[in-house]
Amino acid sequence: MSAKVNDDLLTERRKCEFNVEELTNYLDGGAQATQNRRKLEDKVLSTKGLFDEVPEEYLSHKEKYENAVRKAVVYYKAMKEAEDPNQTEQERANATYRSLLHAAVFKDNSPFSLHLAMFIPAILGQADEEQKKYWMKRASKMEIIGTYAQTELGHGTFIRGLETTATYDPKTEEFVLHSPTLTAYKWWPGSLAHTANYCVVMAHLYINGKSCGIQPFIVQFRDEETHQPLPGIKLGEIGAKLGFNTVNNGFLGFDQHRIPRNRMLMKNAQVLKDGTFKRSPNSKLTYGTMVYVRVVIVNGMANQLARAVTIAVRYSAVRRQSELKPDAGEPQILDYVTQQHKLFIGIASSHAFTLTAKWLTRMYQKVTADLEKGNLDELPELHAIACCLKAVTTTDTSVLVERSRTSCGGHGYMLSSNLPQIYGLVTAACTYEGENTVLMLQTARSLVKALEQAQSGKRLSPTMSYLSEKVSSRLKWDNSIDGIVKGFRRVAYGKVESAMRSMRKYVRSGLGPEDAWNMSSVQLVAASEYTSISEADIRQLQDTYEDLLGKIRPNAVGLVDAFDFRDQILNSTLGAYDGRVYERLMEEALKSPLNAEPVNQSFHKYLKPFMQGKL
Numbered sequence: 362m363s364a365k366v367n368d369d370l371l372t373e374r375r376k377c378e379f380n381v382e383e384l385t386n387y388l389d390g391g392a393q394a395t396q397n398r399r400k401l402e403d404k405v406l407s408t409k410g411l412f413d414e415v416p417e418e419y420l421s422h423k424e425k426y427e428n429a430v431r432k433a434v435v436y437y438k439a440m441k442e443a444e445d446p447n448q449t450e451q452e453r454a455n456a457t458y459r460s461l462l463h464a465a466v467f468k469d470n471s472p473f474s475l476h477l478a479m480f481i482p483a484i485l486g487q488a489d490e491e492q493k494k495y496w497m498k499r500a501s502k503m504e505i506i507g508t509y510a511q512t513e514l515g516h517g518t519f520i521r522g523l524e525t526t527a528t529y530d531p532k533t534e535e536f537v538l539h540s541p542t543l544t545a546y547k548w549w550p551g552s553l554a555h556t557a558n559y560c561v562v563m564a565h566l567y568i569n570g571k572s573c574g575i576q577p578f579i580v581q582f583r584d585e586e587t588h589q590p591l592p593g594i595k596l597g598e599i600g601a602k603l604g605f606n607t608v609n610n611g612f613l614g615f616d617q618h619r620i621p622r623n624r625m626l627m628k629n630a631q632v633l634k635d636g637t638f639k640r641s642p643n644s645k646l647t648y649g650t651m652v653y654v655r656v657v658i659v660n661g662m663a664n665q666l667a668r669a670v671t672i673a674v675r676y677s678a679v680r681r682q683s684e685l686k687p688d689a690g691e692p693q694i695l696d697y698v699t700q701q702h703k704l705f706i707g708i709a710s711s712h713a714f715t716l717t718a719k720w721l722t723r724m725y726q727k728v729t730a731d732l733e734k735g736n737l738d739e740l741p742e743l744h745a746i747a748c749c750l751k752a753v754t755t756t757d758t759s760v761l762v763e764r765s766r767t768s769c770g771g772h773g774y775m776l777s778s779n780l781p782q783i784y785g786l787v788t789a790a791c792t793y794e795g796e797n798t799v800l801m802l803q804t805a806r807s808l809v810k811a812l813e814q815a816q817s818g819k820r821l822s823p824t825m826s827y828l829s830e831k832v833s834s835r836l837k838w839d840n841s842i843d844g845i846v847k848g849f850r851r852v853a854y855g856k857v858e859s860a861m862r863s864m865r866k867y868v869r870s871g872l873g874p875e876d877a878w879n880m881s882s883v884q885l886v887a888a889s890e891y892t893s894i895s896e897a898d899i900r901q902l903q904d905t906y907e908d909l910l911g912k913i914r915p916n917a918v919g920l921v922d923a924f925d926f927r928d929q930i931l932n933s934t935l936g937a938y939d940g941r942v943y944e945r946l947m948e949e950a951l952k953s954p955l956n957a958e959p960v961n962q963s964f965h966k967y968l969k970p971f972m973q974g975k976l
């Protein structure tokens with residue numbers, strides 16, 4: 362018999378003014394997609410051995426990892442078996458697009474995540490047809506487990522500064538991989554330490570002493586039978602982190618490690634047997650895997666933010682605290698407008714990121730299809746947009762997830778709420794796949810070029826066209842959606858224009874272009890984001906905003922119910938559908954190993970002698 366649902370949540374659900382199932386279907390991309398997702402979740406989550414007997418927060422660092430590998434094996438087998446052979450690739454992708462299935466199993470991400478998130482995409486995007494056929498067969502059947510090894514101890518952002526070398530030896534038709542310094546050690550790649558046995562390594566290619574730029578190489582670094590590191594390979598784990606503590610991030614050093622010529626992934630650039638180097642049509646195609654993951658991250662943020670606001674909104678409907686009016690009893694904290702302000706932006710942002718992710722994915726698919734035909738025209742725009750959206754969505758999601766946590770008071774600080782772990786996952790995304798400031802500056806680089814083109818009368822791409830609209834200086838302001846968008850366009854135009862004016866001022870003062878860029882870089886980053894609008898407009902917008910909060914209030918629980926996360930995926934004492942928060946907090950607390958006995962051994966060993974002055 363299912364547990365009784367909290368009365369306040371029942372009332373909230375009765376008050377809801379729209380059809381929750383309809384919104385769920387819309388978010389999934391149709392009723393069939395919802396059905397497929399739920400069917401997949403039912404199948405996988407009913408698999409034995411997927412969940413923890415002891416909450417993983419009570420395991421040691423080593424036990425956490427070993428437990429995660431145990432679960433990863435069960436999980437990926439269950440996912441494979443759950444795949445419906447009659448489904449198209451697209452239907453399968455739709456079923457997983459919004460599902461955070463893995464989050465039900467791994468609170469801190471999976472030791473296999475890099476295999477799926479980067480190793481396979483790197484093969485798909487960087488291998489030639491023959492290499493793709495061979496490596497995709499092995500990788501998709503999980504015969505090998507891979508990762509993406511680009512970042513080094515000394516370099517993460519500056520790819521052209523990577524120190525790992527790959528020197529071609531035409532006599533043996535091999536590449537010699539070497540880490541010339543400690544800072545050249547690959548450092549950070551997920552799964553690298555003890556899980557994977559292959560990786561795509563980004564290394565500086567040299568042929569006859571000449572630099573041929575950064576190229577991708579597929580490298581085996583552990584024996585497939587014994588899992589022992591191969592000769593010339595130094596391996597290890599980088600240690601405990603804020604989050605991602607079951608992703609097994611590691612380090613790898615090469616000591617004159619030899620690999621056959623066909624291990625350089627040669628879709629874009631090639632090395633012939635005699636050492637002839639055939640350049641890529643565009644050296645940045647080598648960075649393609651990162652563009653792909655930045656696109657995926659936008660959707661990932663939408664889902665993670667939806668999970669956090671679901672937990673916080675449901676908790677805010679159940680939690681009663683303080684007095685709004687004398688003798689009126691303690692209100693639901695969701696009735697405080699400050700609480701609505703903290704949480705409703707998160708609901709709206711998650712929907713905005715979901716729609717943005719769909720738009721960006723379509724753009725990515727179009728540009729990738731064009732690249733296959735040799736048309737690179739829209740690659741720079743895709744890069745600039747992917748940089749901006751990855752940076753903006755990860756920054757906003759981190760802020761909004763942290764705000765969801767603090768809006769739940771002390772219980773939000775409990776690991777059993779799962780809000781701290783969600784924060785750990787999303788805040789990492791501000792750094793990985795391109796540190797946000799660096800990516801924003803990449804976007805700014807494109808904006809400055811576009812404004813220069815606009816000022817010389819050239820046509821701009823659709824996403825940059827706002828820079829060529831001669832926006833009247835006294836835009837008639839109204840708080841219609843169109844008026845607000847026009848306001849933002851005017852602000853955005855002004856930000857780019859002011860950053861550019863600032864750079865020109867520094868150049869006139871005698872600074873070189875690089876120093877002028879650096880001096881203006883705070884403005885350049887701001888030009889890539891949005892900031893405030895002029896004073897007079899704020900009052901009008903504020904009234905509209907507060908009025909909107911009141912309109913959303915009766916639908917808040919319905920809006921998060923529509924994300925349709927099952928309790929296992931929320932994995933939270935505060936966010937369960939039935940709202941039995943206090944019982945769950947107590948149930949989880951009693952699982953702490955410290956509660957196994959009333960008096961801990963440290964009393965007799967340390968406390969008692971200390972309190973009796975005997976220590």
Ligand SMILES: CCCCCCCC/C=C\CCCCCCCC(=O)SCCNC(=O)CCNC(=O)[C@H](O)C(C)(C)COP(=O)(O)OP(=O)(O)OC[C@H]1O[C@@H](n2cnc3c(N)ncnc32)[C@H](O)[C@@H]1OP(=O)(O)O
Pocket residue numbers: 470474475478479509511512517518519520521551645646648649651652654657658661662665740741744745786787790792793794795796799803806807
């Ligand atoms: C779990 C919860 C969350 C959910 C998320 C779900 C999804 C994820 C799933 C699961 C978990 C995943 C786990 C973690 C994964 C993390 C993995 C990693 O971190 S892998 C390492 C990433 N490292 C970087 O990204 C380095 C960043 N640095 C760079 O990209 C470059 O160094 C850059 C762009 C900053 C500078 O590169 P330059 O020095 O070669 O280029 P310049 O000299 O600046 O020139 C720039 C020119 O190049 C073009 N350009 C640069 N990059 C481009 C690109 N990628 N494509 C096209 N053009 C590009 C630009 O448009 C510009 O063009 P013009 O000269 O202005 O015309």
Ligand SMILES: Cc1cc2nc3c(=O)[nH]c(=O)nc-3n(C[C@H](O)[C@H](O)[C@H](O)COP(=O)(O)OP(=O)(O)OC[C@H]3O[C@@H](n4cnc5c(N)ncnc54)[C@H](O)[C@@H]3O)c2cc1C
Pocket residue numbers: 475508509510511512515516517518519548549550551605610789792793794795796797798799802
């Ligand atoms: C959880 C996690 C998982 C990861 N997984 C992987 C993985 O699987 N594979 C992999 O290869 N890497 C991985 N990374 C590494 C990640 O890609 C790098 O940390 C990231 O690219 C940033 O590089 P960095 O750490 O060297 O920082 P740095 O580049 O040293 O940045 C440090 C500071 O310098 C600033 N800075 C740097 N360059 C500029 C500039 N040009 N202009 C202005 N400011 C600048 C940055 O804004 C930042 O504030 C992971 C990282 C994390 C946190």
